[in-house]
Amino acid sequence: MESIPGYDDWKTSPPESKPAAYCTICGGEMYEGDTLYTVDGGICETCRDDHYGDFVIGREVL
Numbered sequence: 001m002e003s004i005p006g007y008d009d010w011k012t013s014p015p016e017s018k019p020a021a022y023c024t025i026c027g028g029e030m031y032e033g034d035t036l037y038t039v040d041g042g043i044c045e046t047c048r049d050d051h052y053g054d055f056v057i058g059r060e061v062l
């Protein structure tokens with residue numbers, strides 16, 4: 001079995017930064033500076049658009 005150069009690099013490198021929160025709908029990682037929408041326990045902008053469209057809901061910047 002040949003080894004693939006660089007294959008393990010992404011696994012062994014420490015993450016750049018830890019997620020500040022996770023979206024409760026898609027489970028996506030959210031980082032500082034991202035906008036967290038305070039509905040359903042905290043969701044990302046993409047899920048907010050998908051589920052609520054332009055409906056105004058609370059938001060906070062992490």
Ligand SMILES: [Zn+2]
Binds near residue numbers: 027028048
């Ligand atoms: Zn999401």
